[in-house]
Amino acid sequence: MVPARALLGPGVTAIRGPKKSQNQNYKGHGLSKGKEREQRAPIRFKTTQLNTLMDVLRHRPGWVEVKDEGEWDFYWCDLSWLRENSDHTYMDEHVRISHFRNHYELTRKNYMVKNLKRFRKQLEREAGKLEAAKCDFFPKTFELPSEYHLFVEEFRKNPGITWIMKPVARSQGKGIFLFRRLKDIMDWRKDTRNSDDQKDDITVENYVAQRYIENPYLIGGRKFDLRVYVLVMSVFAECLLWSGHRRQYVHLTNVAVQKTSPDYHPKKGSKWMLQRFRQYLASKHGPQAVETLFRDMDNIFIKSLQSVQKVIISDKHCFELYGYDILIDQDLKPWLLEVNASPSLTASSQEDYELKTCLLEDTLHVVDMEARLTGREKRVGGFDLMWNDGPVSREDGPPDLSGMGNFVTNTHLGCVNDRKKQLRQLFCSLQVQKKASS
Helix, strand or coil, X not given: CCCCCCCCCCCEECCECCCCCCCXXXXXXXXXXXXXXXXXCCEEEEEXXXXXXXXXXXXXXXXXXXXXXXXXXXXXXXXXXXXXXXXXXXXXXXXXXXXXXXXXXXXXXXXXXXXXXXXXXXXXXXXXXXXXXXXXXXXXXXXXXXXXXXXXXXXXXXXXXXEEEEEXXXXXXXXXXXXXXXXXXXXXXXXXXXXXXXXXXXXXXXXXXXXXXXXXXXXXXXXXXXXXXXXXXXXXXXXXXXXXXXXXXXXXXXXXXXXXXCCCCCCCCCEECHHHHHHHHHXXXXXXXXXHHHHHHHHHHHHHHHHCCCCCCCCCCECEEEEEEEEEECCCCEEEXXXXXXXXXXXXXXXXXXXXXXXXXXXXXXXXXXXXXXXXXXXXXXXXXCEECCECECCXXXXXXXXXXXXXXXXXCCCCCCHHHHHHHHHHHHHHHHHHHC
C-alpha cells in the first residue's frame, strides 16, 4: 500500500471490510433506512465531554442536546458508561454510540500485543514468513508479572539495553519508567507487594515491559510521536484516519507530560500538522523514502485491525475513534506504541482546536446519522476510504515503484487536501443525485 505521490499536507484514510462481515447488510456510512431517519429529525445527542466535541455537536444543524435520562439517537459515551450499560441497553436500529463493547482488545497494551502476536503466527502458518513480517511494527514486549520469566530470558540475551515499563490500562504517561537493570524490576515488584499487603482485595497491577526504541528520529534534537485518528465503523468494516503531529521534550511523548516543561508555550503548543511533518521529511530524505514510510504506516493501521477482527464484538450501533500513537526511528521505520480508546479531544492551542473540530465534524459526516451518503464514497472531507472488500486504489496515482504491481492505496495521509472544497463537492453531488432520482 503506497501513497500515490509525495504531496504535503493533511491526509486521511479509511477501511471497509470483507463482504462476509457481520455487517454486510449495513448500507452506507449511516442509517440503513434513510427515509425513516429524515422523519425522525431532529437528531437527539448526548455526551458528557465538555470540550471540542460539545462545540461540534451543538453547532451541527438539526441536532439537539438531551440531558439526564432523556431519549437519545447518538451518544458519545465514556468508557465507564459502556462498562455499566452496554450489555443490557436496548438500542433501536438507528442509534449510534461511540465505542465497541470490547474495544480494549486493541486499546489495552497487553491485549494489543497478545492479539498482534497471535495474528503474526496465523499469518506465518497461512501465508509464510514474508507476510508475517509485515506485523513486525511493535517493539518486543512482555506482560508482567505473567511473562516475567520469558522477559528475564530475553533481557539476559541483550544486556545493557533500555526497557520501558508501562501499566496496561493507564494513559497520559502515568506510571511509566525506564530501566536497564533487573534490580529495578525487583524494586518495583517489592513496592507492588507492599501495596498488596495493605490492600489485600486489590490485585497486582499488570504492566508491559517493552524494549525501548533508543534511536528515535529527532527534530531539533527533540523526540516526538505521531497521533493518527482512526475511525472504525465496524470491525472490520471502515477505518478512517485523521493525522496530527506532536513534539515532546522528554522520553514520554505525551502532551500531558509536555505541559510541565518550562519551555512549553501554552498558545503555540507543541504540535505540527502531519502535512508539515511530511514536507520536512521530504526535504531531508526525498519523496521515495517518505512514500515508503507512509506505506508502512498504512500497513500498521490495517494489520492491527485485522488482528482483532475475530475478537471485537462488531455491533452495528457502534463506531470508534481510535488514537494511534506511532514513533519513527532514525531509519524511518514506524513503530506502533499504543492505541487509545478515548484520545483527548481537548485542544491545547488554536491550531489544535481547528484540527479537532474538523476531525469531529468529518467523523459525524461519516457516521452519517442524517443518511446523506451513498456508501460508495472514497473520500469524506479529511477521511479517505482505505479498505473496501480489499484495498481501495487511488485513481489519480502514478505507477507503484515498489515492484508490487500498479496498485496504490487511496490514502492521502499527510498530503495536500482542500477539505472544505471536497465536502462542498460531495454534498452538492449528493443533492444533484437525490433530485435526479426523485
